[in-house]
Amino acid sequence: MDQYVIGVIVSNVSGVLSRVSGMFTRRGFNIDCLTVGETESSGFSRITVAFRGDDEIKDRIVQQLQKLHDVREVEVLNKNETVIRELLLIKVRNKAEYRQDIMTAVEIFRSKIVDYSPTALVCELTGETSKIDAFIELLKPYGIMEMCRTGIVAIERGENCLKTVK
Amino acid sequence: MLISGAKIVVETLIEQGCDTVFGYPGGQVINLFDELYLCRDRIDHILTAHEQGAAHAADGYARATGKVGVVIATSGPGATNLVTGIATAFLDSVPMVAITGNVPCGLIGRDSFQEVDIVGVTMPITKHNFIVKDIRELADTLRMAFKIAKSGRPGPVLVDIPKDVQVAKCEFEPKAQPVIPYPLPFASDDKLEQAAALIDKAERPYIYFGGGIIAGKASDELIALAEKIDAPMGCSLMGLSAVPSAHPKFLGMQGMHGHYASSVAEDEADLVITLGARFSDRATGNKNRFAQNFKLIHIDIDGAELHKNIPADLAVKGDIKDAAARLTELVTKKERPEWQKRIAGLREEERLRTEQALSKSYGKDCGNCSAPCDKTGLPADQRLRPYDIVDIISSHAGDAVVVTDVGQHQMWAAQRYPLKKPRTFLTSGGLGTMGYGMGAAIGASAAGKHTVLFTGDGSFGMNLNELATAVTQETPLVIVIMNNGVLGMVRQWQTLFFDKHYSNTTLSRKTDFVKLAEAFGAEGRRCFTAEQLEEAAKEAFAHKGPFVLDCVVDCDEFVLPMLPPGGSIDDIITEIK
Numbered sequence: 001m002d003q004y005v006i007g008v009i010v011s012n013v014s015g016v017l018s019r020v021s022g023m024f025t026r027r028g029f030n031i032d033c034l035t036v037g038e039t040e041s042s043g044f045s046r047i048t049v050a051f052r053g054d055d056e057i058k059d060r061i062v063q064q065l066q067k068l069h070d071v072r073e074v075e076v077l078n079k080n081e082t083v084i085r086e087l088l089l090i091k092v093r094n095k096a097e098y099r100q101d102i103m104t105a106v107e108i109f110r111s112k113i114v115d116y117s118p119t120a121l122v123c124e125l126t127g128e129t130s131k132i133d134a135f136i137e138l139l140k141p142y143g144i145m146e147m148c149r150t151g152i153v154a155i156e157r158g159e160n161c162l163k164t165v166k
Numbered sequence: 167m168l169i170s171g172a173k174i175v176v177e178t179l180i181e182q183g184c185d186t187v188f189g190y191p192g193g194q195v196i197n198l199f200d201e202l203y204l205c206r207d208r209i210d211h212i213l214t215a216h217e218q219g220a221a222h223a224a225d226g227y228a229r230a231t232g233k234v235g236v237v238i239a240t241s242g243p244g245a246t247n248l249v250t251g252i253a254t255a256f257l258d259s260v261p262m263v264a265i266t267g268n269v270p271c272g273l274i275g276r277d278s279f280q281e282v283d284i285v286g287v288t289m290p291i292t293k294h295n296f297i298v299k300d301i302r303e304l305a306d307t308l309r310m311a312f313k314i315a316k317s318g319r320p321g322p323v324l325v326d327i328p329k330d331v332q333v334a335k336c337e338f339e340p341k342a343q344p345v346i347p348y349p350l351p352f353a354s355d356d357k358l359e360q361a362a363a364l365i366d367k368a369e370r371p372y373i374y375f376g377g378g379i380i381a382g383k384a385s386d387e388l389i390a391l392a393e394k395i396d397a398p399m400g401c402s403l404m405g406l407s408a409v410p411s412a413h414p415k416f417l418g419m420q421g422m423h424g425h426y427a428s429s430v431a432e433d434e435a436d437l438v439i440t441l442g443a444r445f446s447d448r449a450t451g452n453k454n455r456f457a458q459n460f461k462l463i464h465i466d467i468d469g470a471e472l473h474k475n476i477p478a479d480l481a482v483k484g485d486i487k488d489a490a491a492r493l494t495e496l497v498t499k500k501e502r503p504e505w506q507k508r509i510a511g512l513r514e515e516e517r518l519r520t521e522q523a524l525s526k527s528y529g530k531d532c533g534n535c536s537a538p539c540d541k542t543g544l545p546a547d548q549r550l551r552p553y554d555i556v557d558i559i560s561s562h563a564g565d566a567v568v569v570t571d572v573g574q575h576q577m578w579a580a581q582r583y584p585l586k587k588p589r590t591f592l593t594s595g596g597l598g599t600m601g602y603g604m605g606a607a608i609g610a611s612a613a614g615k616h617t618v619l620f621t622g623d624g625s626f627g628m629n630l631n632e633l634a635t636a637v638t639q640e641t642p643l644v645i646v647i648m649n650n651g652v653l654g655m656v657r658q659w660q661t662l663f664f665d666k667h668y669s670n671t672t673l674s675r676k677t678d679f680v681k682l683a684e685a686f687g688a689e690g691r692r693c694f695t696a697e698q699l700e701e702a703a704k705e706a707f708a709h710k711g712p713f714v715l716d717c718v719v720d721c722d723e724f725v726l727p728m729l730p731p732g733g734s735i736d737d738i739i740t741e742i743k
Contacts, residue, residue: 014297019289026290056473063470069294069314 001052003032005084005154007162008047008065009039009073016070020047023064029057033151044072046162048153075162077154087150088125088132093143094118102142109135120145171301171332172197175265176205178308182344184236186210186227186612188220190247192240193280194267197332199238212612212639214605215631217244221251222605222629223612225260229592230567230610232383234261234315241268242280245326246287250599252322253291257596258404259381261320263311264288270330271299285326293321301334309345317347319468320381351467353484353492360480361463362496364437370505371397372435372460374420376449377404377595378442378467378486380588385409387490388441394494396502397439398509400428402449403580405442407591411584417513421449423577423725426519426740427512433459433735434508440464442486445475446596447731455734465489519740523726524553526741544694546720552648554696555717556582559618559646562703566616566644567592571603571625574654575646577725579620601628604645608632611641623649623673630682636712637687643712644703647679652721661722662730662739672721683714690714 010016017036024031032050039046051061058076065074092102094117106113106123109131115122125135132149156162169177175198179187189211191199202211214220217239224235235255239248245266255262269278285297294314296307304327311323365371379388379401385408392399392415400420401408409416418425420432432438438460443449450456457476464471464478465486472481482489552575560583568583570576570593585591592610594602604626607619626647636643648654653671660668683690689709691702699717706713728739 015285015289018286022289056477060470060474063472063474067468067470 001054003050003052004058005048005050005077005079005082005152006062006065007073007075007077007154008049008071009044009162010047011070011072012038012043012045013070016045017047019068019070020049020065023068024049024051024061027060027064029053029061035151035153037153048151050152073162077156081158081160082154082156084128084152084154085126086129086132086152088135088147089114089122089149090125090136090139090147091120091122091145092139093145094121095142098142102139105135105138111135167337168335169338170197170201171304171327171334171336172201174301174304174336174338175308175327175332176201176209177338177340178305179236180205180208181340182234182309182312184209184234186212187236187238188212188214188223188227188609188612189238190214190217190220190240190244192244192267194241194269194329195238195244195332197329198265198267198327210612211238212608212635214608214635216629217247218251218601219605219608219629219632219635221248221262221264222254222599222602223609224262224264225251225255226569226592226606226609227613228255228260228262228609229606230589230615231613232589234263234312235609236263236265238265239267240280241266241284242282244280245282245284249287249291250597251605252288252324254594254597254599254602255322256291256293258594259320259377260322261315262322263308263315264322264324266324266326267332268297268326268328271328272330274328284324288324291322292324295324295326297326297328298331299328301331301336304331304336305338309341313345313347318350319378350485350488351469351483353465353482353489357480357482358489358493358496361439361465361482361493364461364463364480365395365439365493365497366500368437368461369502370435370508371395371437371439371502372432373397373399373439373441374401374432374443375399375405375408375441376402376443379405379408382442382467382486383588384442384487384490385588387487387494389413389415391490391494391497394499395497396500396506398428398431400424400432402443402446403593403595406580406593407585407588410586417509419580421446422451422729422731423581423727424729425581426516426727426738427509429727429729429735429738430512431509435460437461437463440478441490442466444471447475450476451729452732452734455736519727523741524551548695550693550695550699550717550719552578552719552723553582555646555648555699555719556620558696558699558703559620559644560584562707563618563644564616565590566618567610569593569603569607569610569617569619571619571621572598572600573622573625574650574658574723574725575620575622575625575648578648600625604629604632604636607643607645608635608639608641611636611639611643617641617643619643619645621645621647622654623647623651623675623677623679624653626679627675627677633683633686633688633712633714640711642710644706645712645714647714647716648719649679649716650719650721650723651675654721654723655725657721658724661724661742662728679714679716683712688712688714690716692716692718694718
């Protein structure tokens with residue numbers, strides 16, 4: 001099964017996230033991740049959804065999304081022509097014996113340490129999902145205390161835009 | 167001029183062409199009902215016995231007229247009682263606006279008395295829904311609700327209005343015209359040309375249509391196409407009444423309890439042209455087997471239906487009326503005598519099978535159930551048969567609108583009733599809502615239609631409280647109860663697939679439906695034989711208000727033919743051994 005990423009422009013009204021996520025639930029489509037945020041125009045929000053499925057499922061999802069009254073634009077993003085990013089915040093144990101190893105990992109992954117205390121470190125990392133996964137894997141032996149990731153946001157390269165400005 | 171939110175609601179309903187609403191009052195819509203009282207010479211409100219009945223009535227009104235049905239209920243339990251009715255309308259694409267009251271905005275989210283998040287509850291069963299928290303948005307939101315309900319593939323829309331918004335005041339300017347629906351999708355020339363090419367090449371084309379023909383007012387275009395390409399037609403349950411039952415090209419409903427000829431003809435076709443249908447599992451049976459032998463053209467107004475259940479060789483999104491008309495222009499007029507010969511053969515085969523099935527007497531091995539048929543004292547071959555009931559009623563009913571509940575009686579009526587005009591067969595197809603019938607019949611009657619309800623003792627028991635409404639409204643409604651003392655459709659499955667374990671399908675009730683009718687202020691007769699029903703039907707159709715015909719039938723009458731669930735045409739059951 002392939003992973004698809006779709007960008008959805010929706011009216012910025014209350015309940016719209018429930019409508020979109022609810023459509024996935026009740027039709028039995030599985031979401032890998034879903035993010036929502038503001039856009040350049042205040043009337044609209046942008047939702048990025050990643051899901052696994054085949055071509056047929058992808059088409060059904062697009063069709064069902066297009067039927068929702070609050071949905072203005074739906075586009076399946078071509079992953080080769082799209083910048084995809086995710087943000088990770090991860091807290092690991094700060095112990096002298098492997099502090100240097102963590103520092104090295106942070107440097108090589110172009111991560112940042114954004115909080116430092118005698119017992120814990122918080123690292124911030126932006127990148128594609130696979131890079132984030134690799135970084136987490138690398139930090140596991142040092143004791144991950146907690147972590148959170150945003151899920152992906154995605155934007156097409158070049159002139160292509162997904163927007164409804166009226 | 168400043169007017170209240172409640173008045174804005176009523177004025178907007180009137181502006182949208184609504185002259186009849188169904189509903190039930192309550193604490194959070196009391197202001198709205200006050201305005202209905204003040205405007206009672208401009209808009210009728212029909213009070214039902216239960217909000218579910220009101221929702222079904224709005225649905226029945228919409229199906230019978232093609233207009234948007236409107237239902238009003240209070241917050242909390244009033245709103246949740248609408249849920250089954252809204253879901254019924256959603257599954258069958260019926261235009262409806264449901265208006266609910268809610269607790270004042272300041273009390274929302276605090277589990278206040280009679281507070282329910284009805285917008286959350288109905289999100290998956292409406293085309294869209296709204297909660298109006300700002301009175302300045304009230305009129306336009308209601309207009310948008312009507313617009314969404316009747317645009318494209320129709321469906322229900324709910325508008326939740328907190329009490330303080332009904333009380334608040336705001337400027338209101340009525341519009342001269344009701345809202346205009348969104349433009350319909352337009353089938354591309356390219357796709358239609360491809361469709362015409364496939365049709366011209368086909369030797370055995372078959373047309374399968376659904377409720378989209380009725381919603382899209384495309385009956386004439388459909389018939390013109392069928393006649394030009396010399397193709398037989400069959401339909402889904404929702405398609406019934408779109409073409410006259412007696413039309414020479416029409417083979418009847420197909421699917422789980424469809425006609426033998428239409429189900430077999432479709433399977434033998436080399437091309438199936440599907441218009442305004444969505445391939446419900448009840449229509450297709452086993453999806454993997456269903457479209458094995460033919461190429462499939464699927465034309466529908468809703469793009470999400472294309473390839474959803476059955477992948478099509480050619481899928482066309484478009485307004486069905488326009489698409490069918492243009493397709494008819496493009497195809498070559500052709501006669502297909504070989505195919506017609508085969509169809510005639512199938513019709514004859516079906517006639518013989520039906521005759522044979524009808525000649526079999528039932529009731530010999532009734533077991534120890536307490537079904538009323540045991541108490542008729544009549545030999546099995548003299549008892550009332552389901553098809554006889556449909557035939558007798560239809561011979562008296564003229565052009566009445568036929569409403570059904572859900573179960574065996576529904577299928578018997580669907581198979582047998584001779585329909586003449588669109589919007590004369592109202593039934594809960596997608597959701598299969600037992601208890602739909604009484605409300606829907608009241609709604610159809612409110613639209614000025616003479617109405618016949620076919621129901622069963624199970625379905626009738628679910629919402630018979632609406633008999634009170636029918637009596638109050640002096641509804642000219644003939645209620646035909648096919649009373650077999652059992653939940654017959656489930657019993658039929660238990661007979662076939664569960665070793666006759668009649669778990670909870672034998673009703674063992676002592677309800678006397680004639681006395682019950684009288685208690686409600688209606689009339690009733692009990693009929694054991696065809697002669698008795700003939701007499702009683704005359705009386706019933708001459709009667710002014712609701713009239714109950716309690717028709718006692720055998721508990722082992724079966725709906726045949728039957729494609730078992732998940733089965734295919736290869737598994738068709740045409741007799742019970």
